Amino acid sequence: MDQLVSSAAMATIDSDAQLQYKIPGLSLMETAGFKIWASLAAEIHKEQHLVFLCGGGNNGGDALVVARLAFDQGYVNQVCILIGNHISPSCAVQREIIQAYGLPSIMLGDEISPQVTRALLDAGVVFDGIAGTGLKGPLQGISKTLVALANKSKALRVAIDIPSGLGDMISPDEIHFLADRTCTLGLSKAAFYHPLSRNDCGQIEILNPSFPARLLENVQAEGKLIDPKEVKMHALSSAAFKNSRGHVAIIGGSKSYTGAVRLSARAAFSSRAGLVTLFCDQEVFQLAATESPSVMVKTLSENDDFSPFNALLVGPGWGKGRESLLEKLFLTKKPMVLDADGIKAYANLLKDKKRPPHGPLLLTPHLGELRELAFSVFGDQALSLGKQDTPEAFFSMTRKLSRELDAILIMKSSLVHIAGAADQLIVMEGLNPSLGVAGSGDILSGIIAALLGNGIELAQTAVIGSAIHQNAGRLAHEELGYYDSETLLGFIGKAVGEMEQ
Numbered sequence: 450m451d452q453l454v455s456s457a458a459m460a461t462i463d464s465d466a467q468l469q470y471k472i473p474g475l476s477l478m479e480t481a482g483f484k485i486w487a488s489l490a491a492e493i494h495k496e497q498h499l500v501f502l503c504g505g506g507n508n509g510g511d512a513l514v515v516a517r518l519a520f521d522q523g524y525v526n527q528v529c530i531l532i533g534n535h536i537s538p539s540c541a542v543q544r545e546i547i548q549a550y551g552l553p554s555i556m557l558g559d560e561i562s563p564q565v566t567r568a569l570l571d572a573g574v575v576f577d578g579i580a581g582t583g584l585k586g587p588l589q590g591i592s593k594t595l596v597a598l599a600n601k602s603k604a605l606r607v608a609i610d611i612p613s614g615l616g617d618m619i620s621p622d623e624i625h626f627l628a629d630r631t632c633t634l635g636l637s638k639a640a641f642y643h644p645l646s647r648n649d650c651g652q653i654e655i656l657n658p659s660f661p662a663r664l665l666e667n668v669q670a671e672g673k674l675i676d677p678k679e680v681k682m683h684a685l686s687s688a689a690f691k692n693s694r695g696h697v698a699i700i701g702g703s704k705s706y707t708g709a710v711r712l713s714a715r716a717a718f719s720s721r722a723g724l725v726t727l728f729c730d731q732e733v734f735q736l737a738a739t740e741s742p743s744v745m746v747k748t749l750s751e752n753d754d755f756s757p758f759n760a761l762l763v764g765p766g767w768g769k770g771r772e773s774l775l776e777k778l779f780l781t782k783k784p785m786v787l788d789a790d791g792i793k794a795y796a797n798l799l800k801d802k803k804r805p806p807h808g809p810l811l812l813t814p815h816l817g818e819l820r821e822l823a824f825s826v827f828g829d830q831a832l833s834l835g836k837q838d839t840p841e842a843f844f845s846m847t848r849k850l851s852r853e854l855d856a857i858l859i860m861k862s863s864l865v866h867i868a869g870a871a872d873q874l875i876v877m878e879g880l881n882p883s884l885g886v887a888g889s890g891d892i893l894s895g896i897i898a899a900l901l902g903n904g905i906e907l908a909q910t911a912v913i914g915s916a917i918h919q920n921a922g923r924l925a926h927e928e929l930g931y932y933d934s935e936t937l938l939g940f941i942g943k944a945v946g947e948m949e950q
């Protein structure tokens with residue numbers, strides 16, 4: 450499990466390592482450069498042109514160490530592009546060293562020279578050491594121009610510590626280095642894990658330039674990264690039977706959306722629910738009753754009794770105008786998963802200042818639904834949680850929203866962010882586009898409802914359920930490449946089986 454930290458927290462570790470533990474900054478920089486080069490050297494050919502973009506801070510100093518180590522090992526087709534007016538002491542030393550070595554370098558002023566344009570376009574590998582934790586605000590001036598040009602290059606793009614332009618207080622909408630690889634130092638950074646940033650960091654590798662373990666362990670983290678492959682769950686007792694495995698009620702399905710509830714129901718069975726009853730509109734009844742023989746199907750009415758159920762899943766394919774029914778369902782105080790149109794109905798209640806009391810509650814919004822919820826609770830104060838938001842705003846707003854709603858939020862994108870299950874935000878890397886297919890979210894909500902029905906604790910349900918979904922997607926992708934949601938259903942039981950212990 451990796452901690453995700455802000456740049457400010459990482460910079461404090463850097464200075465504590467030097468002030469408290471007396472490790473010289475230059476020594477940290479040398480080790481950083483050494484580890485970065487060691488992790489990449491085997492993948493780079495000596496004939497390739499290497500371009501190092503070096504700012505005036507210590508991030509630029511790291512890049513110069515990498516350049517020198519590469520040069521020493523015969524990677525002589527290289528050039529260091531030097532920018533910046535304020536040069537940090539350690540970076541100044543590295544600049545003197547490369548001069549003494551006779552490494553080719555170009556000092557840039559305010560404009561790009563044709564020589565630099567050519568070097569970037571011909572490059573086999575571009576190393577980005579323009580700015581790391583010391584970046585203040587969106588990229589400006591020559592740094593911005595250089596990054597825009599580097600992003601057009603066909604080279605392998607390697608970011609040192611942080612792709613320049615990404616930061617906690619900077620929207621991922623602003624220009625930043627588009628990395629294929631990020632060699633990050635010390636701990637992974639929260640700014641990589643905004644839903645719209647992660648893809649631009651490429652493969653992330655964490656390298657420790659000998660920061661003391663105590664400093665890394667005691668850091669105040671913004672979030673933690675959990676690998677779905679490492680999530681485990683208790684195996685069912687061999688004496689378990691349908692009545693002990695939980696009875697899930699799914700409330701959803703309307704004339705225009707007949708498939709969602711059926712996917713949720715089948716996903717619930719594959720995730721160990723013993724019984725599933727579907728409450729749907731009349732128009733869906735016939736279809737569901739004939740095509741889903743394992744599911745008990747009922748027509749939804751105002752007077753349904755939900756007391757026999759262990760968990761409710763509300764919302765898949767439900768359609769509009771369900772607010773008053775949702776209020777009634779909340780009153781049952783049953784453990785509930787709210788998805789899709791259920792979330793929209795809840796947002797409408799919240800907009801009308803209605804806050805019905807509820808039992809254990811888990812919401813599974815995608816980013817659009819999350820935006821709607823945040824707006825309905827915080828109004829104009831809510832950041833839009835969209836493209837223009839900063840990682841800091843995304844992390845703090847989602848934690849605040851979860852507290853305000855007294856609910857766990859599972860936010861769906863190419864990553865999964867879970868707020869409310871722990872003090873920190875939990876992040877799970879999905880990065881599997883085969884899961885981004887119609888009905889995939891309905892499957893996730895069915896899985897989660899089954900776990901709630903099994904009696905698994907709410908916070909654990911969010912983590913285990915998201916991991917089952919991601920692991921099923923991975924298994925399906927390994928076997929089939931791409932698939933539809935009905936096919937994905939066939940991999941859920943297998944993912945559960947692998948996770949049981």
Ligand SMILES: NC(=O)C1=CN([C@@H]2O[C@H](COP(=O)(O)OP(=O)(O)OC[C@H]3O[C@@H](n4cnc5c(N)ncnc54)[C@H](O)[C@@H]3O)[C@@H](O)[C@H]2O)[C@@H](O)CC1
Pocket residue numbers: 463473474475477478481504505506507508509511533534535537539579580581582583584585586587588589590592593609610611634658
């Ligand atoms: N103690 C050390 O020597 C170590 C430093 N480390 C490296 O040092 C980095 C932090 O170094 P610094 O604190 O010197 O800062 P950085 O080098 O990250 O950033 C400062 C540089 O960015 C420029 N800059 C800031 N805001 C800008 C903007 N909006 N547009 C354009 N340019 C901008 C500054 O002019 C300066 O050149 C880490 O990210 C890491 O890479 C690590 O190697 C660990 C050891």
Ligand SMILES: Nc1ncnc2c1ncn2[C@@H]1O[C@H](COP(=O)(O)OP(=O)(O)O)[C@@H](O)[C@H]1O
Pocket residue numbers: 815860861862863864865879880881882883884885886887888889890891892893918
């Ligand atoms: N690139 C991706 N990598 C991993 N998971 C993804 C990716 N794209 C989408 N997903 C997952 O697929 C699901 C899509 O859900 P949703 O948007 O609600 O779709 P639908 O409404 O069609 O069911 C979410 O759980 C999301 O996390």
